[in-house]
Amino acid sequence: MANEPIVRCIQVSKSFRRGSEEIRVLQALNLEVPEGQFLALMGPSGSGKTTLLNLIAGLDRPTSGTIQVGPDVVSAMSENELARWRTRHVGFVFQFYHLLSVLTAYENVELPLLLLPLSAARRREQVLTALELVGLLDRMHHRPGQLSGGQQQRVGIARAIVTNPTLIVADEPTGDLDARSAEEILNLLGELQASLNKTIIMVTHDPRAAARAQRILHLEKGQLVEDSGLAVAAGGAAAP
Amino acid sequence: MSGYPFYFLVTLGSVIGLAVLALVPFYVLLIAGDILMTRLGDVDPFSRSAKFIGLMFKNLRRNLLRTFLAYLAIFVLVLVVTGVWSILAFLDLVTAEKSRDLKAIVTERWQIPSQMPFAYAYPLSQGAPEKEGDIVIGPDDSMTWQFYGGYTERERDKQTRDNLVFFFAMEPRKVLTMMDGIDELTPEQLRQLAQAVEIMEKDKTAVVIGADRLATLNKRVGETITVYGLNYRGIDLEMKIIGELPKGRWGQIGIMNRDYLNDAIDAYPAKHRGERHPLADRSLNLVWLRVPDTETFKKVANQIMSSSAFTNPAVKCETAASGIGSWLDAYRDLIWGMRWLLSPAILVVMSLVVANAIGISVRERRGEMAILKVLGYQPRQIMLLILGEAVLIGALSGLLSATLCQVFVNELIGGVPFGIAFFPSFKIASAAWWWGLSIGSITALLGSIWPAWTAQRVRVAEVFAKVG
Numbered sequence: 210m211a212n213e214p215i216v217r218c219i220q221v222s223k224s225f226r227r228g229s230e231e232i233r234v235l236q237a238l239n240l241e242v243p244e245g246q247f248l249a250l251m252g253p254s255g256s257g258k259t260t261l262l263n264l265i266a267g268l269d270r271p272t273s274g275t276i277q278v279g280p281d282v283v284s285a286m287s288e289n290e291l292a293r294w295r296t297r298h299v300g301f302v303f304q305f306y307h308l309l310s311v312l313t314a315y316e317n318v319e320l321p322l323l324l325l326p327l328s329a330a331r332r333r334e335q336v337l338t339a340l341e342l343v344g345l346l347d348r349m350h351h352r353p354g355q356l357s358g359g360q361q362q363r364v365g366i367a368r369a370i371v372t373n374p375t376l377i378v379a380d381e382p383t384g385d386l387d388a389r390s391a392e393e394i395l396n397l398l399g400e401l402q403a404s405l406n407k408t409i410i411m412v413t414h415d416p417r418a419a420a421r422a423q424r425i426l427h428l429e430k431g432q433l434v435e436d437s438g439l440a441v442a443a444g445g446a447a448a449p
Numbered sequence: 450m451s452g453y454p455f456y457f458l459v460t461l462g463s464v465i466g467l468a469v470l471a472l473v474p475f476y477v478l479l480i481a482g483d484i485l486m487t488r489l490g491d492v493d494p495f496s497r498s499a500k501f502i503g504l505m506f507k508n509l510r511r512n513l514l515r516t517f518l519a520y521l522a523i524f525v526l527v528l529v530v531t532g533v534w535s536i537l538a539f540l541d542l543v544t545a546e547k548s549r550d551l552k553a554i555v556t557e558r559w560q561i562p563s564q565m566p567f568a569y570a571y572p573l574s575q576g577a578p579e580k581e582g583d584i585v586i587g588p589d590d591s592m593t594w595q596f597y598g599g600y601t602e603r604e605r606d607k608q609t610r611d612n613l614v615f616f617f618a619m620e621p622r623k624v625l626t627m628m629d630g631i632d633e634l635t636p637e638q639l640r641q642l643a644q645a646v647e648i649m650e651k652d653k654t655a656v657v658i659g660a661d662r663l664a665t666l667n668k669r670v671g672e673t674i675t676v677y678g679l680n681y682r683g684i685d686l687e688m689k690i691i692g693e694l695p696k697g698r699w700g701q702i703g704i705m706n707r708d709y710l711n712d713a714i715d716a717y718p719a720k721h722r723g724e725r726h727p728l729a730d731r732s733l734n735l736v737w738l739r740v741p742d743t744e745t746f747k748k749v750a751n752q753i754m755s756s757s758a759f760t761n762p763a764v765k766c767e768t769a770a771s772g773i774g775s776w777l778d779a780y781r782d783l784i785w786g787m788r789w790l791l792s793p794a795i796l797v798v799m800s801l802v803v804a805n806a807i808g809i810s811v812r813e814r815r816g817e818m819a820i821l822k823v824l825g826y827q828p829r830q831i832m833l834l835i836l837g838e839a840v841l842i843g844a845l846s847g848l849l850s851a852t853l854c855q856v857f858v859n860e861l862i863g864g865v866p867f868g869i870a871f872f873p874s875f876k877i878a879s880a881a882w883w884w885g886l887s888i889g890s891i892t893a894l895l896g897s898i899w900p901a902w903t904a905q906r907v908r909v910a911e912v913f914a915k916v917g
């Protein structure tokens with residue numbers, strides 16, 4: 210049960226057109242992530258980490274291949290279906306937090322819930338739970354401008370988990386933070402995995418951040434390569 | 450002529466002053482809307498829409514300067530449109546032919562102002578019936594007009610606009626049957642007017658004067674005044690003010706018994722070495738006849754125009770509406786331009802102002818649009834957010850502009866002192882608040898369609914490829 214893959218990429222390719230030139234970013238890539246795993250994606254700049262993350266999270270569609278998250282075939286969905294699916298199943302954490310500056314911490318966390326048919330009371334309960342989890346109940350009426358980078362990122366994490374998604378994706382979540390704040394964020398992500406059994410895919414450049422994950426994959430020339438030192442935890446690694 | 454630049458500056462000053470003053474209620478409404486939506490956000494059936502609308506209110510306060518500037522522009526433009534449309538609506542109203550109860554106006558044919566011999570009064574009042582079967586207008590359905598104006602000051606150099614008063618000299622009882630606006634009086638005002646008419650019939654020196662004019666003259670009911678003739682030079686009349694006409698439409702005029710004027714014209718030669726007054730044969734200005742329908746009007750007009758009794762000078766008979774209509778003909782191009790060039794141009798400018806303001810705001814917020822998309826907001830919801838913000842500014846400024854303009858012009862200054870036809874001053878239409886609301890919302894909606902379209906097309910992957 211715990212090792213059942215929740216994310217499955219089969220022969221996924223993605224290329225972009227820039228004028229007449231075709232940039233092949235991902236080439237026949239295979240990946241399986243078991244439920245409850247904390248996975249780190251590393252690789253040089255421009256290697257396609259963000260591209261892969263966006264495909265798994267349903268922000269973009271592959272040029273060819275199949276992507277499955279739980280029972281859903283994400284790569285076959287229309288744009289509107291993807292939007293609805295993302296609300297329920299994916300929580301996003303960004304490098305630059307991307308909170309809405311006119312909304313308070315509370316209102317930012319509430320934003321994805323407004324798309325779900327919940328009562329006002331139930332919504333409030335979920336927002337407060339998420340804020341409590343990231344330890345920001347006392348700051349819930351502050352706007353992003355009144356919070357430190359680390360605090361803003363915690364609001365970002367609360368927003369990502371408030372819908373209780375299947376999957377959390379984080380693109381360099383500590384890239385813009387000082388060492389101490391980064392440490393706090395990594396602790397928080399680790400805790401989400403450990404105590405709530407959340408599946409987390411995190412892109413990072415920082416080896417120390419990657420070391421907090423259970424498994425590290427490197428993206429090189431459009432393919433995934435298992436980190437030699439750590440390729441233990443997951444049985445269903447990439448490829449044959 | 451020096452009055453016009455003055456009026457223009459006063460108007461411009463008032464508009465800008467009003468607009469700046471109105472920033473306060475506008476800002477208060479922005480905050481109140483936000484608070485209201487936050488409250489409603491806890492009430493279940495509306496809670497999610499309320500939060501969404503709340504986000505619109507918050508976004509409008511993000512860049513206050515830009516929102517205020519867009520608001521001010523719409524405010525001023527709606528004000529202009531409201532003014533222009535009020536004039537147009539008013540003209541439409543006065544020139545619209547009523548098919549029942551038409552008012553026929555008989556005047557001198559070739560000359561303005563119309564001055565006819567008083568001998569015309571009696572036959573014209575009847576509609577000039579000459580043979581068996583001709584239509585005869587009854588006494589309640591006709592009215593003769595003679596104008597007598599003068600100063601309450603004897604000394605020439607003390608005579609000013611403030612001590613000038615104009616009287617309609619008529620048969621007093623006709624006030625109750627023929628005057629325009631009689632149906633707007635309250636029962637009490639009507640009763641007082643009937644009493645005054647009774648006195649005026651017995652005592653030809655008795656007059657009534659509009660409340661506004663009385664105040665300007667600084668006279669009161671009960672006083673006796675001497676009026677020194679302006680158009681009837683040398684005919685000075687001592688009058689008893691026995692009543693006042695209500696403020697508003699009749700506020701500036703006076704009404705007197707026509708016998709008093711005509712007797713004075715007859716008595717003039719005795720005091721002036723046998724010479725008749727220059728206006729003695731030209732003292733009848735117009736005759737009004739009420740006819741039940743267009744058919745009757747045509748017959749009566751034909752009776753009058755074909756009669757040999759009115760040849761020197763000749764007369765014409767037209768409906769009140771067409772009379773005003775022909776007066777307005779001189780301004781036809783101007784009115785056409787206001788209706789078909791100025792108003793549409795202003796609406797287009799308003800849309801562009803909104804398009805510009807919202808367009809800038811959308812460009813600045815591409816990142817936020819992308820985030821909303823990532824969270825699962827549909828393109829149409831993002832479009833709705835942008836359209837909603839625009840319509841909020843448009844609706845609020847349009848509504849405030851038209852309503853304040855209405856209150857300011859109609860209530861505070863009592864109409865623009867710029868007479869059209871028989872109406873002493875011009876007022877903003879009572880539907881103005883509704884015009885403002887719809888003009889503001891619709892132009893804002895049109896202006897924001899393109900920015901909203903670009904906002905919902907933001908491609909998430911591209912935005913983050915750039916940012917990250």
Ligand SMILES: Nc1ncnc2c1ncn2[C@@H]1O[C@H](COP(=O)(O)OP(=O)(O)OP(=O)(O)O)[C@@H](O)[C@H]1O
Pocket residue numbers: 225226227232234252253254255256257258259260261910911914917
């Ligand atoms: N929407 C797009 N259109 C065209 N090219 C794109 C697009 N998105 C990504 N690319 C290209 O695909 C390649 C991979 O980009 P991606 O952002 O996935 O790299 P990355 O590994 O996340 O890099 P970094 O570590 O700098 O964030 C790059 O060459 C990039 O220029």
Ligand SMILES: [Mg+2]
Pocket residue numbers: 258259260380917
């Ligand atoms: Mg990246």
